[in-house]
Structures are given as structure tokens and as C-alpha cells.
Amino acid sequence: MRIIVPIRQILDPRGFTVSPRHERIFINREEYIINPNDKNALEVALSLKDAGEAEVIVIAGGQARLDDALREAMAMGADAAYLLTDEVLAKTDAAGVAEALARGIEKIGDFDLIVVGQETLDTADAQLGPWLAEYLGVAQVGGVRQASISDGVLRVRRNWGAGYAEVEVALPALLTVASGANKPRYPHGGRIMAAYREWQVITWNSEDLGLTAADLAPLTQGRGRAFPPERTLGERLTGSPQDVAAELVQQLRLRRII
Amino acid sequence: MDLDYLQMLMGEEEVVVEEKGEGYRNIWVVAERAGDELVPVTLEMLNQARQLASTLGAYVMAVLLGGDEALAQELIYYGADKVFLCDDPALKDYALEPYAKALGDLFAEKMPEIVLFGAADVGSELAPRLARRLGTIVLTNCTGLTLDAAQRTLVCTMPAYGGEYSEVVAFSPEVHPQMVTVRPGAFGRPYRDEYRSAEVETVAVDLDGVQPRVKVLNVVAQVEREPVPLDKARIIVSAGRGMGDAEGFALVEKLAAALGGEVAGSRGAVDEGWIDEEKQVGMGGVTVRPDLYIACGISGAIQHYLGMEEAKFVVAVNADENAPILKVADVGIVGDAKEVIPAIIEALGA
Known part of the structure; x- marks a missing residue:
């Protein structure tokens, strides 16, 4: 069985501080980590591999620095890695990366299962999983917490409302894994050296994928950042209980606390 | 004029119309x-x-x-x-x-x-x-x-x-x-x-040949939320003696449930027997660092303050406008907690 896991990379939040007062982010140390939710997805794939015969392939598209993320994924247990990068791919947006990943997955071919993290921590982007499923024409289950396979049928526990649902789906299929669904394993001591020194990451450029700069033109325009209101100490709310309650709830929502 | 050139011009014109998103x-x-x-x-x-x-x-x-x-x-x-x-x-x-x-x-x-x-x-x-x-x-x-x-x-x-x-x-x-x-x-x-x-x-829909590919075996509508340890909780609603009685304390529990947070208390609430000692915030109890701490009917003596000073955002509801907690709160509400809390639950739409 072949399982493919797309990997994304984000700026390590331990390397920067956010200052609402200056409306700026101060980067102390520019380092990148695997998007935590994608590690949850990789863990689902690797635990399926532990339970039976499976080959786990990781794939990433965008900037050349993704090489690092793919090697870490191999150290965690992935069997092979594909990196889609060149000057054009490095400059595209999330939609362009999705297009590249879809072409890359098609080119790898013969997959039974694709496992994707539901969203990215840096931009709350939750588009990739279902978008790929539509592109590849496969069944899809979202909000996944656990998965197991028997007789070619995938059994999945997914988030559903305030509870959960148990569902079955035939392969090939795509799962998007809920954030925090599991505790991803650490890179395996014996694999780390090999993953960083010996094993190959196969690299494809946009031409290999049949993509041109026009195909990858960004469909969105960045408009900067917004910051929560600065903390003000000792504000008093006055008025009727209904008025102060409404004001309080609005403030908490505005600050994204609830 | 060259025919190819003319066709190119016409072709271009078509593209422009499409791009307007008419x-x-x-x-x-x-x-x-x-x-x-x-x-x-x-x-x-x-x-x-x-x-x-x-x-x-x-x-x-x-x-x-x-x-x-x-x-x-x-x-x-x-x-x-x-x-x-x-x-x-x-x-x-x-x-x-x-x-x-x-x-x-x-x-x-x-x-x-x-x-x-x-x-x-x-x-x-x-x-x-x-x-x-x-x-x-x-x-x-x-x-x-x-x-x-x-x-x-x-x-x-x-x-x-x-x-x-x-x-x-x-x-x-x-x-x-x-x-x-x-x-x-x-x-x-x-x-x-x-x-x-x-x-x-x-509207009629044409679902010919469209079959669900995911089969739902069973649905569990509600899972009992596992209590989060107080020192890891993101939202804490805390009660003090100012809540008056067990009925007042029940309001605090309701607010915590509406926010998906945990219930805690001050020494006073523990002494009144409304809440277990391991849920006490402050000296002799737990030190907490939630994103949101709502202190209800807690005066905010130094012993309590030391247990919650690292909370990212503090809301205090207290009847006494001179209560020390109102001086350290990000948002202070002077009023009867028994009236204000139900209004907050209402405003949350829960």
C-alpha cells in the first residue's frame, strides 16, 4: 500500500515575538519547522505503516528550504521524499502549491491513501486536503482523529459536532487529520544521520510538473497584518448587566480570546 | 491588414470580457x-x-x-x-x-x-x-x-x-x-x-449516479469533555465568597461550561464547601496561566493574586468597587455577579 503525506513548513513561533503596540513581528531567529498539524497527519500514516505493509512517501512544494522538513519526516519514518521547487514554485501562493502538489502526486502515482493536516498554524489555511481530493477524484474524510485499515476498507473516527462519528471509506481516499489528533513520534535516533546525510530527496521543478509561471500566478494579494488591540489595564465597564455583558463578550471576541 | 493579426486582436478582446467577471x-x-x-x-x-x-x-x-x-x-x-x-x-x-x-x-x-x-x-x-x-x-x-x-x-x-x-x-x-x-x-x-x-x-437537483463514498457507521453526539488540569487550562472561571451561596456558585459553573473552560475557586469558595481544595487558585493551591481568567466575587487578596497574576487576560466581576481584584483586572465590572453572569451567558448565545 502506498500512502502519500504532503508536508508544509512554517516559521517557528519560538523564534519571534509579536508586539501589538508596534504592530510588528520581531524575528529573533528565522527558523522553520514542519507545520505541527502535518506531523499529526504523518503520525496517522506511520501508525498505519506500523500496523501493516505500507510505503509512506512525503512530498512538499514551494521553497528549497522544505528539504529540511522532508528529511525530518524521513527521520520520523517516511520511506521516500519528493521536493517540488524552483524559482517559480518558490514564489507562488497556497493555491499554486496545491496545484503543484496535485501534479506531483499524480506523477508519483499508484497511491492508495493521502493524509493531510487539516490546517496550517501560520495562516489557518485549511484548503489543501479537500482541494486535492477533488483534483484527484477520490473520497475524502475531514476532522480525522484515528484511522485503521482492514480488507482494503479504511475505518475512521472523525470529529462531528460536539462529538464524533465512526465512518468507513473504500480506498483510494484522502484524510484530513484534525489538529492535535495524536502525539507525533520523535525522529528515530538510528534514522537521523541517514536521513540528513545519505538518503535522497527527489527534486522536480515546475517544468517536470508541466506547470508554467502563468499557471502558478498568485490568486491572492497580501494586505499586511492586523494585530489585536493593545492590553489596557484597569478598564471599567458600567451600565446595565445586559450592556456590560454584551460589551465584555464583544471585547473578548475582538481580542480573539473566545 | 494581416488576417492573423486581426484574429489575434479579436482573440484578445474575448479574454478581456472574461476577466471582468461579468x-x-x-x-x-x-x-x-x-x-x-x-x-x-x-x-x-x-x-x-x-x-x-x-x-x-x-x-x-x-x-x-x-x-x-x-x-x-x-x-x-x-x-x-x-x-x-x-x-x-x-x-x-x-x-x-x-x-x-x-x-x-x-x-x-x-x-x-x-x-x-x-x-x-x-x-x-x-x-x-x-x-x-x-x-x-x-x-x-x-x-x-x-x-x-x-x-x-x-x-x-x-x-x-x-x-x-x-x-x-x-x-x-x-x-x-x-x-x-x-x-x-x-x-x-x-x-x-x-x-x-x-x-x-x-430547486430540483440532479443526483443521477452520485453516490456517497463515505459510509457513516455510528455517531456519538456528545462526548463528555475531559477536565483539563487547571495549570494547563486556556479559560478559567473562578468563584469567591462573593457568589453568596451554592446557587451563585452554580452560575459560575454554567459560565465555565458556556466558555468551554474550567471552574476554580478562591480560598473562600473552598471554605464554603462549594469546590474541592485541589481547584483552589493561589498560595497553598494551584498557580494558573490561562488566556482568560474570570474572577467572580473574588476580592483579590495578595494570596489569590499570586496564583493568577500570569493570566493573559483578567476579567473581574465584583460588587465592591474598592476590591483589589478590580485594580489588576483588564476589564472590571462593578455589579452583582448573580445578575452579570447570567447576562454574559446570554450574550455568549449559549
Whole structure:
């Protein structure tokens, strides 16, 4: 069985501080980590591999620095890695990366299962999983917490409302894994050296994928950042209980606390 | 003139017409329901859609899959200018393939300019899938939506790193329809106006050959939320002697449940026997660092303060305007906690 896991990379939040007062982010140390939710997805794939015969392939598209993320994924247990990068791919947006990943997955071919993290921590982007499923024409289950396979049928526990649902789906299929669904394993001591020194990451450029700069033109325009209101100490709310309650709830929502 | 050149000119002209996105009109809200009820994010989307619609000069269209006439009426009361109701029995329970087919066909025919989905279970699965089907993209988990009037595009705010700050992104003008998913709780609920009236159009859907590919075995509606240890809790509602009696303390428990947070207490609450000693915040108890700490009827003596001073945001409700807790709170409310807390629960819409 072949399982493919797309990997994304984000700026390590331990390397920067956010200052609402200056409306700026101060980067102390520019380092990148695997998007935590994608590690949850990789863990689902690797635990399926532990339970039976499976080959786990990781794939990433965008900037050349993704090489690092793919090697870490191999150290965690992935069997092979594909990196889609060149000057054009490095400059595209999330939609362009999705297009590249879809072409890359098609080119790898013969997959039974694709496992994707539901969203990215840096931009709350939750588009990739279902978008790929539509592109590849496969069944899809979202909000996944656990998965197991028997007789070619995938059994999945997914988030559903305030509870959960148990569902079955035939392969090939795509799962998007809920954030925090599991505790991803650490890179395996014996694999780390090999993953960083010996094993190959196969690299494809946009031409290999049949993509041109026009195909990858960004469909969105960045408009900067917004910051929560600065903390003000000792504000008093006055008025009727209904008025102060409404004001309080609005403030908490505005600050994204609830 | 060279014929090829002429054809090239004509070809170019065609492309320009396409790029203007002519024919794409109105703001559509995809209603999400849980059984016979609309989920809250649906109402919140209608509220925001109304505001965008008046700036844009557009109508708010709602689409309801598998519901009935009465539920369609609710959508009108909450702000829809028209409801498209697909009441095919195959759409009664959610299944991705029939839902995607019904919406895909409808959008291809009606050409919405903007489509809002809730970033809940159903909307999160459907929106990106439909975006791909319609050759567009979706911006997900939006907590703010405004318009760039000059280029007639949506400007979306998305929480970064769990809300430390937000990324602001606009659609490029050539993207049609512009699709987003809206995070639950980001917008207020609209007023339910029973005087509003509008048309409900029943639409037939062609589900020939469309079979659900995911089989639901069983659904567990509610899981008992496992208590989070206080020192790891994100939201804590804490009670003090000022809550008066066990009935007052029950209000604090209710507020914690409404916020999805944990209940704690001061020494006073423990002494009154309302809460166990291991839930005591302060010296001799637990030190907490939540994102939100709501102190109800707690005066805020230094022993208590030392246990919660690292809370990111402190709200205090106290009847005594000289209570020390009000001096360290980010938001202080002077008033009877027994009146204020029920009002907060009401305002949360829980």
C-alpha cells in the first residue's frame, strides 16, 4: 500500500515575538519547522505503516528550504521524499502549491491513501486536503482523529459536532487529520544521520510538473497584518448587566480570546 | 491588414470580457444545519453578508440543503433576501458527494460573486472541494471580512498562530466566485426580524449516479469533555465568597461550561464547601496561566493574586468597587455577579 503525506513548513513561533503596540513581528531567529498539524497527519500514516505493509512517501512544494522538513519526516519514518521547487514554485501562493502538489502526486502515482493536516498554524489555511481530493477524484474524510485499515476498507473516527462519528471509506481516499489528533513520534535516533546525510530527496521543478509561471500566478494579494488591540489595564465597564455583558463578550471576541 | 493579426486582436478582446467577471452577482451563504436547526455560524454569516451586500449593492442569497420550508423561513428572518431550498430526500443527512454536486450545479448556473461557508465540519470539507470544481480558490477560517471597493474584492482576515496576530489577504480581481469559510463566533448574531419576508425557491437537483463514498457507521453526539488540569487550562472561571451561596456558585459553573473552560475557586469558595481544595487558585493551591481568567466575587487578596497574576487576560466581576481584584483586572465590572453572569451567558448565545 502506498500512502502519500504532503508536508508544509512554517516559521517557528519560538523564534519571534509579536508586539501589538508596534504592530510588528520581531524575528529573533528565522527558523522553520514542519507545520505541527502535518506531523499529526504523518503520525496517522506511520501508525498505519506500523500496523501493516505500507510505503509512506512525503512530498512538499514551494521553497528549497522544505528539504529540511522532508528529511525530518524521513527521520520520523517516511520511506521516500519528493521536493517540488524552483524559482517559480518558490514564489507562488497556497493555491499554486496545491496545484503543484496535485501534479506531483499524480506523477508519483499508484497511491492508495493521502493524509493531510487539516490546517496550517501560520495562516489557518485549511484548503489543501479537500482541494486535492477533488483534483484527484477520490473520497475524502475531514476532522480525522484515528484511522485503521482492514480488507482494503479504511475505518475512521472523525470529529462531528460536539462529538464524533465512526465512518468507513473504500480506498483510494484522502484524510484530513484534525489538529492535535495524536502525539507525533520523535525522529528515530538510528534514522537521523541517514536521513540528513545519505538518503535522497527527489527534486522536480515546475517544468517536470508541466506547470508554467502563468499557471502558478498568485490568486491572492497580501494586505499586511492586523494585530489585536493593545492590553489596557484597569478598564471599567458600567451600565446595565445586559450592556456590560454584551460589551465584555464583544471585547473578548475582538481580542480573539473566545 | 494581416488576417492573423486581426484574429489575434479579436482573440484578445474575448479574454478581456472574461476577466471582468461579468455575470457574477450577489453574496451567497451556504446554510449549515444540525438536524432541524441552523448552526450558529450560519446566522453569523447572514449578519456579515448583509453588511457586505449593502456596500456592494447585492442581494444575500441563502442555500439550504435537505431542510424544509420552516427552516428556510428562519434564514429569511435572519437576513436572507432569497432562499434556494434543495429538499431532495437524498440530501437529508450530510454526505459529501451529493452535497457537492447540488451546490456545484447551483453555483455554475447562478454565478455567485461571493460565497460564504461556515468553517465547521461540513463547510470545511465542502468549500475547498467546490472551489476546485469551479476553478477558483477558498480563503479559510476568516475572522474578518471587508471589501476593497475599487477592485470589488473581498479582503479577509485570518488568525495566525492561534490569534497572536492576523494575516490580511485579498482575492485577486480575476477570481470568481470568491469563496471563504467563516470561523464560528467571529461575527455577531443578527436580529431575528419576523417582519422580513422573501421568496423561497425550491430547486430540483440532479443526483443521477452520485453516490456517497463515505459510509457513516455510528455517531456519538456528545462526548463528555475531559477536565483539563487547571495549570494547563486556556479559560478559567473562578468563584469567591462573593457568589453568596451554592446557587451563585452554580452560575459560575454554567459560565465555565458556556466558555468551554474550567471552574476554580478562591480560598473562600473552598471554605464554603462549594469546590474541592485541589481547584483552589493561589498560595497553598494551584498557580494558573490561562488566556482568560474570570474572577467572580473574588476580592483579590495578595494570596489569590499570586496564583493568577500570569493570566493573559483578567476579567473581574465584583460588587465592591474598592476590591483589589478590580485594580489588576483588564476589564472590571462593578455589579452583582448573580445578575452579570447570567447576562454574559446570554450574550455568549449559549
